[in-house]
Amino acid sequence: MSPAAQTLERKWDLDVEKIRADFPILQKRVHGKPLVYLDNAASTQKPRQVIEALSRFYFESYSNIHRGIHELSQEATAAHDDAREKVRRFLGASDRHEIVFVRGATEAINLVVWSWGWQNVGAGDEVLITALEHHANIVPWQMLCARKGASLCVAPIDDRGVLLLDKMEKMINGRTRIIAATHVSNVLGTVNPVHEMIEMGHRHGVPVLIDGAQAVPHTAVDVAALGCDFYVFSGHKIYGPSGIGALYGRRELLDEMPPWQCGGDMIDRVTYDKTTFNVVPYKFEAGTPDIAGAIGLGAAIDYMGKIGIENIAAYEQDLLDYATARLGEIPGLRIVGTAPHKASVVSFVVDGTHPTDIATILDQEGVAIRTGHHCAMPLMERLGLPGTARASFSFYNTREEIDVLAGAVKKAIEMLR
Numbered sequence: 541m542s543p544a545a546q547t548l549e550r551k552w553d554l555d556v557e558k559i560r561a562d563f564p565i566l567q568k569r570v571h572g573k574p575l576v577y578l579d580n581a582a583s584t585q586k587p588r589q590v591i592e593a594l595s596r597f598y599f600e601s602y603s604n605i606h607r608g609i610h611e612l613s614q615e616a617t618a619a620h621d622d623a624r625e626k627v628r629r630f631l632g633a634s635d636r637h638e639i640v641f642v643r644g645a646t647e648a649i650n651l652v653v654w655s656w657g658w659q660n661v662g663a664g665d666e667v668l669i670t671a672l673e674h675h676a677n678i679v680p681w682q683m684l685c686a687r688k689g690a691s692l693c694v695a696p697i698d699d700r701g702v703l704l705l706d707k708m709e710k711m712i713n714g715r716t717r718i719i720a721a722t723h724v725s726n727v728l729g730t731v732n733p734v735h736e737m738i739e740m741g742h743r744h745g746v747p748v749l750i751d752g753a754q755a756v757p758h759t760a761v762d763v764a765a766l767g768c769d770f771y772v773f774s775g776h777k778i779y780g781p782s783g784i785g786a787l788y789g790r791r792e793l794l795d796e797m798p799p800w801q802c803g804g805d806m807i808d809r810v811t812y813d814k815t816t817f818n819v820v821p822y823k824f825e826a827g828t829p830d831i832a833g834a835i836g837l838g839a840a841i842d843y844m845g846k847i848g849i850e851n852i853a854a855y856e857q858d859l860l861d862y863a864t865a866r867l868g869e870i871p872g873l874r875i876v877g878t879a880p881h882k883a884s885v886v887s888f889v890v891d892g893t894h895p896t897d898i899a900t901i902l903d904q905e906g907v908a909i910r911t912g913h914h915c916a917m918p919l920m921e922r923l924g925l926p927g928t929a930r931a932s933f934s935f936y937n938t939r940e941e942i943d944v945l946a947g948a949v950k951k952a953i954e955m956l957r
């Protein structure tokens with residue numbers, strides 16, 4: 541029996557073959573080999589249900605929203621509102637006004653930085669992030685700090701990639717204005733103790749933003765239970781279209797924040813002397829939004845909901861454990877990121893080889909992984925690495941595909957040595 545077939549005690553109820561049939565792209569052959577798509581942390585593939593929701597909307601109900609009294613505009617507005625309601629439920633927010641549609645996690649963080657941050661961060665203040673952040677949660681804050689004369693402070697990690705929460709707490713002081721931290725590291729897979737981090741921030745009177753881009757694909761999130769002030773994610777990493785995502789913000793904070801982009805839809809009344817603004821979330825949604833994108837995101841949330849996030853989490857944890865074991869037995873290969881609590885990402889380096897060379901050979905075998913700094917250059921510097929190779933898993937992947945990955949990595953190592 542192949543190692544892949546030796547199933548451990550199953551803690552999930554999920555039919556992978558049936559799921560795979562929903563993703564037409566997984567039937568593709570690459571360089572004559574069956575595609576093994578293990579670049580899910582960069583973006584996930586889309587199920588038929590999402591693609592069909594998009595085309596159905598364009599075929600049957602497309603119109604601009606909010607501004608029309610005609611039937612199509614009302615249908616499109618209702619579908620868009622419905623998508624917002626799905627995101628609200630998905631995140632466990634209590635009020636749909638707390639859900640702002642954006643392009644993705646990057647835009648959501650920029651919104652908070654240039655609206656909340658611009659209003660609340662001043663000269664001498666501090667913004668506290670962690671050493672595990674994606675550039676999307678570094679660079680906007682860095683630019684804000686530069687413009688305001690504030691400082692960007694970085695909480696350290698240990699060599700396994702575990703955040704040092706005690707040290708982080710010691711960095712909080714009277715000048716700390718916000719904590720902005722990732723829920724799950726896109727490079728190492730580390731799951732941060734966001735609950736404790738949020739409690740810690742609030743104990744010191746500091747609001748907390750959580751970057752959930754890599755968390756929502758793998759784990760249930762409940763912003764009300766977490767008590768965070770802001771939570772951001774991207775639709776394309778949870779089987780939805782690219783170009784759509786959401787910002788959750790606590791209503792009191794959103795209400796007090798100034799608009800950041802201005803134009804149609806975000807206004808209440810405009811004269812040449814003065815403009816008053818719409819209520820949240822519309823105050824933050826200037827111009828015609830990605831209407832179909834929101835509807836596609838709603839369909840993706842429905843799709844994940846049908847499988848069940850507990851099933852997804854349990855199945856992907858098995859893939860992660862299996863991949864860690866299979867890759868770990870390859871001589872000369874080192875897994876980077878060994879936190880005890882990880883989501884389904886495995887970064888690795890191989891002595892004497894460059895990650896890009898490995899990925900190039902893997903591509904010839906039909907195996908799609910990612911290499912490089914993964915938009916986390918300061919983390920790479922902390923780890924003393926120019927980059928890693930990264931395989932990241934979804935519920936449509938299988939243990940057999942991980943065997944193909946391990947075989948292809950061995951082959952690459954032989955070819956490169």
Ligand code: PMP
Nearest residue numbers: 644645646674676726753754774
């Ligand atoms: N944060 C994390 C942790 C990410 O992994 C990513 C995407 N790689 C982002 C933010 C940015 O997401 P997007 O490019 O969809 O805006």
